[in-house]
Amino acid sequence: MNTHTPSSTLTSATTPVGTTDGYMPGFGNDFETEALPGALPQGMNSPQKCNYGLYGEQLSGTAFTAPSHQNERSWCYRIRPSVKHTHRFEKIDLPYWASAPHIDPDVISLGQYRWDPVPHGDQGLTWLTGMRTMTTAGDVNTQVGMASHIYLVTESMVDSYFYSADSELLVVPQEGRLRFCTELGVIDLEPQEIAILPRGLVYRVEVLEGPCRGFICENYGQKFELPGRGPIGANCMANRRDFKTPVAAFEDHEVPSTVTVKWAGQFHETRIGHSPLDVVAWHGNYAPCKYDLRTYCPVGAILFDHPDPSIFTVLTAPSGVEGTANIDFVLFRDRWMVAEDTFRPPWYHKNVMSELMGNIFGIYDAKPEGFVPGGMSLHNMMLPHGPDKNAFEGASNADLAPEYLANTMSFMFETRFPQHLTAFAAKEAPLQDDYIDCWSDLEKKFDGTPGKK
Numbered sequence: 001m002n003t004h005t006p007s008s009t010l011t012s013a014t015t016p017v018g019t020t021d022g023y024m025p026g027f028g029n030d031f032e033t034e035a036l037p038g039a040l041p042q043g044m045n046s047p048q049k050c051n052y053g054l055y056g057e058q059l060s061g062t063a064f065t066a067p068s069h070q071n072e073r074s075w076c077y078r079i080r081p082s083v084k085h086t087h088r089f090e091k092i093d094l095p096y097w098a099s100a101p102h103i104d105p106d107v108i109s110l111g112q113y114r115w116d117p118v119p120h121g122d123q124g125l126t127w128l129t130g131m132r133t134m135t136t137a138g139d140v141n142t143q144v145g146m147a148s149h150i151y152l153v154t155e156s157m158v159d160s161y162f163y164s165a166d167s168e169l170l171v172v173p174q175e176g177r178l179r180f181c182t183e184l185g186v187i188d189l190e191p192q193e194i195a196i197l198p199r200g201l202v203y204r205v206e207v208l209e210g211p212c213r214g215f216i217c218e219n220y221g222q223k224f225e226l227p228g229r230g231p232i233g234a235n236c237m238a239n240r241r242d243f244k245t246p247v248a249a250f251e252d253h254e255v256p257s258t259v260t261v262k263w264a265g266q267f268h269e270t271r272i273g274h275s276p277l278d279v280v281a282w283h284g285n286y287a288p289c290k291y292d293l294r295t296y297c298p299v300g301a302i303l304f305d306h307p308d309p310s311i312f313t314v315l316t317a318p319s320g321v322e323g324t325a326n327i328d329f330v331l332f333r334d335r336w337m338v339a340e341d342t343f344r345p346p347w348y349h350k351n352v353m354s355e356l357m358g359n360i361f362g363i364y365d366a367k368p369e370g371f372v373p374g375g376m377s378l379h380n381m382m383l384p385h386g387p388d389k390n391a392f393e394g395a396s397n398a399d400l401a402p403e404y405l406a407n408t409m410s411f412m413f414e415t416r417f418p419q420h421l422t423a424f425a426a427k428e429a430p431l432q433d434d435y436i437d438c439w440s441d442l443e444k445k446f447d448g449t450p451g452k453k
Contacts, residue, residue, distance in 0.1 A: 022186065023244035027226060027289065033185070033248040034077075034281035045075045054280055055081045059183075061198055061223065061286035072223070074184065074284025079252055085202065085276035086259060089268040094128055098422050099166065099265030100136035100145050100220070107426040109135075109418065112385055114435035115425070117174075117374025120211045124155045127205035128162060128260060131216070134425040135356060135378060137417035138326075140166050140220050140265045144319070145417045146327050148356050149216040150376070150429075153178065156206035159255055161276055164262040167218045169197040170315070170329060172411060174360050174374050176212030180205055183279045184287045185246025191360060192409060194314075194329075195290040196224060202259065202276050203288075213374060215358045217413045221326035224315040232299055238314045242295040245287050251275040293360075293409065296331055301339040306347060309412065319416060328353075330412040332364065337403045344403075345395050348386030354419045355379045355412050362408035366391055370432065371410075377435070381418050388438040 024031050034040040039054060041047050046056045054077040061072035103109075118132060130152040138145010147167075153176070171178075173191045180187040180195060182203035189195050191214075197203065226238060253275040261268045296314060301307055309330055317327040337344045345366040357364075361373045366387045371377060379385040387395065425431070 022247050022249075023290075024247060025241045025244060027238075027240040027243040028285055029240075029245070030283070030285045031245055031287060032281075032283035035248040035250055036280055039077055039281035040283060041077070050077055052280065054078060057081050059200060059284075059286055061200070072284075072286040074282050074286040076183065076279045077281040078183075079250070079278035079280065080274070080276075082276070084274075085272055086261070086270045087272055089261070089270050092260065092267050092269045094131065094267050096133060096424055097128075097131040097149070097262075097267070098133040098136055098147065099140040099218075099262075100138050100147060100420070102133075102136040102422060103420050104423050104426070107421050107423060109380060109420045110383070112377075112379050112383055112436055113421070113425075114371065114377040114432045115375055116372060116430040116432060117213065118150045118152060118429050120152055120154065120213070125152050126155050126157050126160070127151065127153055128157070128160075130154070132424055132429070133422045134376065134429065135419035135421055137354065137415050137419045138220060144221050144326065146220060146317075146413065146415050147218040148376075148413050148419070149218065151212070151214050151216055153205065153207060153212040154210050157204045159257040159275075161202050161204050161257065161259045162261075163200055163202045163259070164197075164218075165200060166262050166265065167220050168199050168223055170217040170219065170224060171195045171197065171214060172216070172358065172360065173212065173214040174358070175214070176210045177208040178205055178212055179208050180288065181249075181251075181277055182246070182288050183277055184282055185249050187246055187288055187290050189290060192293050193290055194293060195288065196315075197288050198223070198286055201288060204277070215376070215411075215413075217327060217329065219317050219327055222318050224317045224327070224329070227310075227313045227316045227328075236297040236299050238291065238296055243289045243291045245289045248279060248281050250280045251277040293331055293333065296333060298331075298333060298335045300335060300337075301342070304340050304342050306339065306342060306344060309346065321416070324352075324416050326415060326417075328412070328414040330414060332408065332410045332412070334404070334406050334408055337405055340400060342400070343395050344398075344400075345387050345391055348384065350382050350384040352381055353414045353416055354381045355385075355414050356419060357410055357412045360409040360411065362406075362410075364408060364410045365405060367438075368394075370435065370438065378419060378421070381416075386439075389441050389443075392442065
């Protein structure tokens, strides 16, 4: 069997037979993993005495009475119970990390916006100090909506840990490599991969290769899940086997440490005398995971017309309205374009969803100029948007032979809520003031002659 040592300060877990690199495959699976033999109880969750002098503790991601197919929880067997991982709290200020509702009266959120990549500065930044909120939507206190962030990370967290009681985080790297040392194992993350960090999960973020920049969708509502495929059937899009959950790894490290907690949009810090990453074994279905976007199998038109962008959904966080998401995470990757007699790029439209896009690398076909890797755009609800003139003219007059769209990977955080810009997004981030002008030179082409195209 293979062994995996996630970090020099982590005790390695034995990788289960049939897996490699310290990860277990599957999305929403019921996993079990132990870093020491016999640490995981069998046939029960809470024995009178756990092996190795461990404490049994449940981490619940849903209400106890949630339907069984939605119920998520993991049993952890740890060196200390979590009540030893917090003490008295004091509020701290992370001024660039905002939560909804966050409506700045001096900022106009109504509009079509686009940003160049937020640059790295000279200041060293960790996962916490390097977070930059771009938009917020909904209300963190009622657990609906989301926020979008840019992260800029140049330094590892040292004896410092974090968890969000408000939200799960969907992490989309654009440059650099990060390591997430979590209570339930270690995730190494690079561009063209994503990670999901559940609510309540304690972790530390280390820089493997920097500087690091990327995008985050902070989900206040129901957890991300795979979208229903409908008539597509059982295969393609994102497949469950391609999601990877880490095996158990733990720290037995007694050193003064801090734990920062995000709770109801506020940040609190507590001081303890040890690492809280002390889960020696665990089982359950509430855990972090990562996914390689290069394994996403897109489905599209093979005769005519351009389908709705929802066909490219990787993950969705449902709302109380059937078919209308709290958040959709949508991926536009390389693919074949073969539709006949069809305008192939995304068409002009306005809709009830607010669309925040980010460019991981390459060129986006509807905006071949100006939408650069690391950049973002926002088209808020019921605001029209679509291709610029060059994209329209090129697609309208192209030879419609089969074309492989290469060197491209962009994504969209789409929500049913209006996304409000933060002051940072409106005043400090590199906003392209002329973005709205990309449609100004579209020409009137109307000709009333019958049969004229």
